Amino acid sequence: MAAAAWFLSPKGENQIIWRSSLLLALACCYLMWAITFLAQLNPLIEPRRSDIRPGFEHH
Secondary structure (H helix, E strand, C coil): CHHHHHHCCCCCCCHHHHHHHHHHHHHHHHHHHHHHHHHHHCCCCCCCCCCCCCCCCCC
């Protein structure tokens, strides 16, 4: 997608701005996806069942 953004950006005075903006947007989207995906692999907060009596934990 970055190559498409590089070659298909409109020609003219603002070509560098178009390229930079598109590449930055793609990098941010990929980074957000990667952080979201990796956060699901090792969650910091584990779900707790509410129907278990306090003090009774099954290991």
